[in-house]
Amino acid sequence: MPYRLLKYALHKDHPEPRMFRAPERLKEEYDAVIIGGGGHGLGAAYYLAKEHGITSVAVLEKGYIGGGGTGRNTAIVRSNYLTPEGARFYQESVDLFRDLSREFNFNLFYSERGHFTLAHSPASLNTQRWRAEVNKHLGIDSEVVDRAFIKKTVPEIDLDAGGHQAPIYGALYHPPGAIARHDAVAWGYARGADQRGAEIHQQTAVTGVEVRDGEVAGVHTDKGFIKTRKVLSAVAGWTTSITRMVGLRTPLVIHPLQALVTEPLKPWLNSIVVSASLHLYMSQSSRGELVAGASLDPYELISMRSTLDFAEGMSAGMLDLFPFLGDVKILRQWAGLCDMTPDFSPIMGTTPIKGFYIDAGWGTWGFKATPVSGKTMAWTMANDHDHELIKAFNLSRFGRFQLVGEKGAASVGH
Amino acid sequence: MKILNCPINGPRPLQEFHFGGELRPNPLDRKDGADADWADYVFNRDGEPGVKREWWYHIPSGTWFIAERDNVTDQFQRTYLYGAEQTDG
Ligand SMILES: Cc1cc2nc3c(=O)[nH]c(=O)nc-3n(C[C@H](O)[C@H](O)[C@H](O)COP(=O)(O)OP(=O)(O)OC[C@H]3O[C@@H](n4cnc5c(N)ncnc54)[C@H](O)[C@@H]3O)c2cc1C
Numbered sequence: 001m002p003y004r005l006l007k008y009a010l011h012k013d014h015p016e017p018r019m020f021r022a023p024e025r026l027k028e029e030y031d032a033v034i035i036g037g038g039g040h041g042l043g044a045a046y047y048l049a050k051e052h053g054i055t056s057v058a059v060l061e062k063g064y065i066g067g068g069g070t071g072r073n074t075a076i077v078r079s080n081y082l083t084p085e086g087a088r089f090y091q092e093s094v095d096l097f098r099d100l101s102r103e104f105n106f107n108l109f110y111s112e113r114g115h116f117t118l119a120h121s122p123a124s125l126n127t128q129r130w131r132a133e134v135n136k137h138l139g140i141d142s143e144v145v146d147r148a149f150i151k152k153t154v155p156e157i158d159l160d161a162g163g164h165q166a167p168i169y170g171a172l173y174h175p176p177g178a179i180a181r182h183d184a185v186a187w188g189y190a191r192g193a194d195q196r197g198a199e200i201h202q203q204t205a206v207t208g209v210e211v212r213d214g215e216v217a218g219v220h221t222d223k224g225f226i227k228t229r230k231v232l233s234a235v236a237g238w239t240t241s242i243t244r245m246v247g248l249r250t251p252l253v254i255h256p257l258q259a260l261v262t263e264p265l266k267p268w269l270n271s272i273v274v275s276a277s278l279h280l281y282m283s284q285s286s287r288g289e290l291v292a293g294a295s296l297d298p299y300e301l302i303s304m305r306s307t308l309d310f311a312e313g314m315s316a317g318m319l320d321l322f323p324f325l326g327d328v329k330i331l332r333q334w335a336g337l338c339d340m341t342p343d344f345s346p347i348m349g350t351t352p353i354k355g356f357y358i359d360a361g362w363g364t365w366g367f368k369a370t371p372v373s374g375k376t377m378a379w380t381m382a383n384d385h386d387h388e389l390i391k392a393f394n395l396s397r398f399g400r401f402q403l404v405g406e407k408g409a410a411s412v413g414h
Numbered sequence: 415m416k417i418l419n420c421p422i423n424g425p426r427p428l429q430e431f432h433f434g435g436e437l438r439p440n441p442l443d444r445k446d447g448a449d450a451d452w453a454d455y456v457f458n459r460d461g462e463p464g465v466k467r468e469w470w471y472h473i474p475s476g477t478w479f480i481a482e483r484d485n486v487t488d489q490f491q492r493t494y495l496y497g498a499e500q501t502d503g
Pocket of ligand 1: 035036037038039040041060061062063064065066067068069070071072073074075076077204205206207234235236237238256257258259293335336337338362363364365366367368369414
């Protein structure tokens, strides 16, 4: 037994330091308040301190950090998006992710697996070819592969989907596609922000945002009022509750997205396999569990309930592709909230209210954007001006009819 | 199984229905028609928590109707045909 483990067994107190402090009470005033202790909010706190020297910052989380979408997603990271704005943005995030374990000195189990988006019809293969060409043009590693390549890389797959679904014609293949330990991403940013002076307040809910003469003056919480002139709303699936507090209209609607894990198996699936036709994406975690996600729930709901319909649908899709999984048991099923935009791109940056910044519209695709969102939102808050990479994502784009259409690349639910 | 009450066909399983989004005022009733108003109509939604009036569609019978539903508890409170708000469905 390693000595370190033995030390744990013999100690009365926990011998390891906590990941971050739990401050006893809120201060009267902060330079900036961040609503939401998901990866995005914690990332913004981290980069505000690290890159802009702004350390009088409170992150307010109504539950526990990473308890929202950050700890519920299927952890897929990729950059094979369709628009130049999107592809550039997500590529920057992939670049940051690759270095993050080292930067944190904390293992995020960032694991590049290769990402297949299966085409079950010639038409869908044509779309994939288009996406691959756009990707290549933007310098992103992405290509269309044939059945033989898929079979060689994922020998267990049934390319004819049992004969009861349309066969697989080929796939879009994105070698850098990766998965990561999502809760560790929240903890890594939390620890880094905490070490640099930011405060993380769990069990602290924001109940109102005080706006005076078009400017942010503070936030109301269930633990009292805090004065501040800069507020970042980074609450993803809860955004419509916060925008209501400041009277901001947005296109956001909230739908649940469901996922499941099976019991752990010996490693056999190295790749990430996505099928839009089967409403399924799956990968094998470093613990051996198969992680599968579905498509969005069919109607608006601000609730994290999960349904038998979806457990059946996801299982059916898994069996169509991998019939030998018939005896494997499902361990857990859950849902998270997705704040959907009409163009499948996020809503980021400044707003008509001075000092109120928004980071939302993360739908089913926001985990992969955690580092780049934290970084660009911190920059935007420090400079009161949208960062170059997120200009196209400002809320005002809808008023100008300038959407950033990512439906083809983002709508499969990861 | 979740049951929804179709104003024409009575209680049916939710799988027979399709969600059609929130009920919104007819844009042709607007006199101004400024770009900003159109953008607001086309894109913005009332995605906040609460009881909503929504379009639902019963697929087998082709019936569009209105449902009042709490989008947090997922409880359907009332259903009725468009324009027939007074009569409880
Ligand atoms: C099943 C599922 C699978 C997904 N798969 C992928 C994937 O494979 N790849 C990908 O890139 N994305 C994926 N996503 C999307 C991704 O999970 C989210 O977009 C992302 O996690 C959003 O992170 P966030 O930090 O912005 O928000 P969150 O992690 O949701 O954090 C928001 C936090 O705000 C807190 N909060 C809310 N209201 C208040 C308040 N009033 N006061 C204080 N705190 C408040 C919440 O408690 C929560 O902790 C998936 C989502 C789901 C549900």
